[in-house]
Amino acid sequence: METDYADGKAAGNKTPAAAGRAGLGALARELLRDRWLYLMALPGVLYFIVFKYVPMYGLVMAFQDYKPHLGFLDSPWAGLKHFRRFFGEPAFWTLFNNTVLLAVYNLIFFFPLPIVLALMLNEVRQERFKRWVQTMVYIPHFVSWVVVVGIFYMLLTTEGGVINELIFALTGEKIAFLLEPGWFRTMIVSQSIWKEVGWGTIIFLAALAGVDMQLYEAARMDGANRWRQLWHITLPAIRSTIVILLILRLGSFLDSGFEHIFLMLTPTNRDVGEVFDTYVYMKGLTQAQYSYSAAVGLFKSAVGLILVLGANWLAKRFGEEGVY
Amino acid sequence: MIQDRTFGNRLFDTVNAAVLILVALCTVLPFVYVLAVSFTDPHEVAKGGMILFPTKFSLAAYEYIFSTDTLVKSLGVSIYVTVVGTFINLLFTSLLAYPLAKPHFRGRQVILLGVLFTMLFSGGMIPSYFVVKELGMTNTLWSLMIPSAISAFNLIVLRNFFQQIPDGLEDSAKIDGCSDLDILFRIVLPLSLPAMATFGLFYAVAHWNTFFSAILYINDHNKWPVQVLLREIVILAQSRIGETSFEESLIQPLTIRMAVIVFATVPILLVYPFLQKHFAKGVLLGSVKG
Numbered sequence: 001m002e003t004d005y006a007d008g009k010a011a012g013n014k015t016p017a018a019a020g021r022a023g024l025g026a027l028a029r030e031l032l033r034d035r036w037l038y039l040m041a042l043p044g045v046l047y048f049i050v051f052k053y054v055p056m057y058g059l060v061m062a063f064q065d066y067k068p069h070l071g072f073l074d075s076p077w078a079g080l081k082h083f084r085r086f087f088g089e090p091a092f093w094t095l096f097n098n099t100v101l102l103a104v105y106n107l108i109f110f111f112p113l114p115i116v117l118a119l120m121l122n123e124v125r126q127e128r129f130k131r132w133v134q135t136m137v138y139i140p141h142f143v144s145w146v147v148v149v150g151i152f153y154m155l156l157t158t159e160g161g162v163i164n165e166l167i168f169a170l171t172g173e174k175i176a177f178l179l180e181p182g183w184f185r186t187m188i189v190s191q192s193i194w195k196e197v198g199w200g201t202i203i204f205l206a207a208l209a210g211v212d213m214q215l216y217e218a219a220r221m222d223g224a225n226r227w228r229q230l231w232h233i234t235l236p237a238i239r240s241t242i243v244i245l246l247i248l249r250l251g252s253f254l255d256s257g258f259e260h261i262f263l264m265l266t267p268t269n270r271d272v273g274e275v276f277d278t279y280v281y282m283k284g285l286t287q288a289q290y291s292y293s294a295a296v297g298l299f300k301s302a303v304g305l306i307l308v309l310g311a312n313w314l315a316k317r318f319g320e321e322g323v324y
Numbered sequence: 325m326i327q328d329r330t331f332g333n334r335l336f337d338t339v340n341a342a343v344l345i346l347v348a349l350c351t352v353l354p355f356v357y358v359l360a361v362s363f364t365d366p367h368e369v370a371k372g373g374m375i376l377f378p379t380k381f382s383l384a385a386y387e388y389i390f391s392t393d394t395l396v397k398s399l400g401v402s403i404y405v406t407v408v409g410t411f412i413n414l415l416f417t418s419l420l421a422y423p424l425a426k427p428h429f430r431g432r433q434v435i436l437l438g439v440l441f442t443m444l445f446s447g448g449m450i451p452s453y454f455v456v457k458e459l460g461m462t463n464t465l466w467s468l469m470i471p472s473a474i475s476a477f478n479l480i481v482l483r484n485f486f487q488q489i490p491d492g493l494e495d496s497a498k499i500d501g502c503s504d505l506d507i508l509f510r511i512v513l514p515l516s517l518p519a520m521a522t523f524g525l526f527y528a529v530a531h532w533n534t535f536f537s538a539i540l541y542i543n544d545h546n547k548w549p550v551q552v553l554l555r556e557i558v559i560l561a562q563s564r565i566g567e568t569s570f571e572e573s574l575i576q577p578l579t580i581r582m583a584v585i586v587f588a589t590v591p592i593l594l595v596y597p598f599l600q601k602h603f604a605k606g607v608l609l610g611s612v613k614g
Contacts, residue, residue, distance in 0.1 A: 030430065036504035037423040041435065044420025044474055048438060051471050054455050055447025061454075068454070117347065123340050135600065136348035139355070142592045144533030146551045150558035150585050151354050154361075160369075160578065162357065198351065226336050259536050263559060277449075284450045285540065297448030305445045 062295035075291075082295035091279070099275040102256040105189050111249060113193060114200030115242060119234065121201060122208045123226070137198025148195050149263040152187065153178060181269040188264060188273075192257065207241040208234065247315045251308035254300060276300045355589070362386070362582035369578050385583035394545075395553060399587060401465065402550040406531040406591075409469040413527040414520060416473045417482055422508045424479075425486035436480075443476045449540075456541055467541035468534055468549065475530075478523050485519045486512060525599040532592055554588045557581055 031038070057072065062082060064075040086092055117137070124130040140148065155163050156177040164174045177183045215233045224232065258277040265273045274282075276296060284293030361369055365382035389395045423429045424436060446452075452471070461467040489512060497507050513520065535551040542548060558581045 030428075034423075034426075034429060034504070037426060037429050040419045040505065040508070041423040041429075041431075044416055044479070045435060047416060047420075047470075047473050048435075048442060048476075050459075051452070051455065051473075052442040052446065053438075055451035056445065058447050058451025058454060061451060071458075072454075120340055120344055123336070124344065125337070129341065129344075133344045133348045137351050138600075139593065139596065140351055142529050142533075142596060143589055144535060144551050146533075146535050146554050146559070147585055147588050150554060150581070150588075151358055153559055154358065154578065154582065154585070155354060194351065226333060262536065263555065280449055285453065290450055290454075294448065294450040297450055301445055301448055308444055 059294060059298050061291050062298045064291055066291040066294070068290070078291065082292045083299070085292065086296055086299065091274075094271065095274060095276050095279055098272060099254055099256055102185060102188060102261075102275065103253045105185055106192060106256070107249065109189050110193055110197075111246065113197050115204055115238070117197055118201040118204035118208060118238075119230065121205060122234070123230075134198070134201075137201070139198075140195045141199035143195070145195075145257075145259045145263055148191055149260070152191055178266075179268055181272045184264065184269045184272045188257075188261065191260065191264075203245065204238055204241060207238040211237040243318060244315065247311045250314075251311035252304070253307050254304050358582045358585050358589075361578055362586050364579060366579045382579075385579035388580055389583055389587070395550070395584065395587065397546060398548050398550045398553045401547055402532060403591075405465055405468045405534065405549060406528050409472075409531040410524055410528045412469055412473055413475075413478075413531075414524055417475070417479050417523065418508065418513060418516075418520075420474065421479050421482040421486055422504070422512060424483045439476050439479060453540055462541045463544050463547065465547060468531070468537055471537065472530070472534075475527070478526065482516075482519060482523060485516060489515055521599055525595065528595070529592055550584075550588050554584050557584050 060072055061075065063078060063080070064072075065078045065081075066072075066075045121130055121133060124133070153161075155161050158164050158174045158176055158178075164177075168174050175183075177187060211234065216229055219229050219233060254276065256275050256277075258275075261273060261275055262278050262281065265278060277300070280293045280297045280300070283289045283296065360378050362385050363381055363383070364378040365380040366384055368378075368380045368382075420435075424432050426432070456462060456467055456471055461470065493511055493515075494507050497511055502510065533551060534549060535555065538547075538549050538552045542552075
């Protein structure tokens with residue numbers, strides 16, 4: 001990259017080693033020349049230090065008996081006490097089960113749907129119709145979880161919700177979707193699908209747009225029908241996108257959508273609905289067991305980190321580009 | 325493109341279109357229903373039988389909402405947080421993205437790695453809560469704006485976008501005596517309007533929909549954004565139905581709750597058509613490796 005600065009030095013072109021040899025004078029000149037850049041970067045760098053790195057340091061509280069008035073520096077150490085308590089508690093396995101089950105359900109029922117929808121949209125020949133459908137299905141993505149859960153509540157309630165009215169008219173019975181724990185996971189997954197399925201198609205549609213049209217024409221010459229074209233041309237063309245997204249999904253396996261679940265949790269479905277994140281909130285901020293819940297949070301973050309790195313390693317093993 | 329007019333193909337197209345219409349209706353009808361109920365006479369709704377369109381038009385729900393200052397106040401909070409918060413987001417993000425896009429900026433690799441790492445690992449809810457608290461931000465609207473000032477993901481995408489701007493433009497501005505700050509505001513940002521519109525939309529949506537940080541950091545009911553109020557009125561009230569304390573919400577039930585949902589949704593739907601042409605591009609930009 002050719003750069004030509006007003007001071008004529010063009011120090012940006014030098015390798016770091018060369019810049020090092022040029023000595024302190026050159027360094028000072030460079031710092032002076034880029035003073036505005038440093039000044040501009042300052043607020044952002046401070047932001048990341050204060051709001052991202054200080055909390056990471058704050059995780060030491062998981063190994064302390066944290067007292068808010070003493071702070072991270074002076075609270076007494078507690079070693080692994082909180083971790084031992086957490087792993088020894090029956091709640092651990094409940095949380096583990098709930099989190100993993102939700103993740104598996106999402107993977108099985110949610111993950112394939114944007115691909116299917118994108119393939120269907122891709123088969124549409126009329127551009128206007130395609131755009132119209134896309135506009136509609138993107139909308140829920142922009143709405144908050146509170147609104148989504150609110151709408152589902154309004155539609156499903158046994159006290160006059162349309163869906164229950166319809167079910168009642170057809171079968172003479174009502175279904176307590178919102179109260180019965182048995183419906184919890186179904187509700188969570190269907191709400192996720194309703195909210196995000198349309199948005200999820202964007203990336204696949206982009207991949208599909210890159211497919212060479214000549215392939216289809218050649219296939220048609222050979223007598224391939226639409227299904228064969230789908231199977232032999234379209235699907236292979238988006239394979240790597242599917243693999244990458246699947247791996248990303250595996251990387252964030254434990255993130256089951258905290259706000260969403262938090263909103264759906266009621267005292268009746270806590271047994272099936274409580275996940276690591278909501279447990280951290282409940283123990284930490286409503287019951288003030290700071291160190292204990294920080295330990296739970298640290299456990300979750302650490303497992304998350306391992307999953308992301310593992311998934312990325314896997315991606316590279318599969319010959320895909322990987323994410324990092 | 326050659327059109328095959330065989331029966332099999334026509335059947336395929338018809339079924340495909342029918343299913344897509346069904347999917348589109350499934351996403352839109354709930355919104356239409358909510359809107360319709362909010363404009364219907366409460367007694368009509370209580371009688372039941374209203375499926376999709378108002379049987380008896382009424383503004384009662386909206387009149388009620390505006391007669392209490394709770395919702396008006398929280399709408400004000402949400403608008404303020406969205407406008408000021410998005411401005412802060414765009415300013416902070418572009419201020420950091422620009423230096424990171426300059427190959428000769430020392431420390432760029434370190435900062436980038438530092439930012440990437442925050443996407444992989446975080447201190448989590450409890451330590452973050454204490455940081456915000458120690459800074460004295462709890463119970464102020466700053467707590468809804470400053471701790472989310474930069475999204476690492478948006479930052480990296482914007483940096484990549486800045487890198488694509490030809491150096492020549494910036495160099496000639498330098499010769500004319502512009503500082504880097506001038507260049508960012510007078511040349512780079514005006515050239516990046518589509519990107520700024522996309523990120524502005526994403527940040528604004530996030531602010532308008534913000535809910536959990538308000539639950540965490542704000543106890544003062546007067547400073548609740550609209551989503552928190554919505555949860556109180558729609559979700560918590562629903563799970564408390566039958567309890568005596570919520571008799572009042574049972575008298576005018578559905579219509580008012582629906583009207584609040586409308587308020588929490590409409591602003592997003594208003595900006596959506598204007599920005600739609602940009603965001604698909606923005607998302608694709610984002611999917612390119614950081």
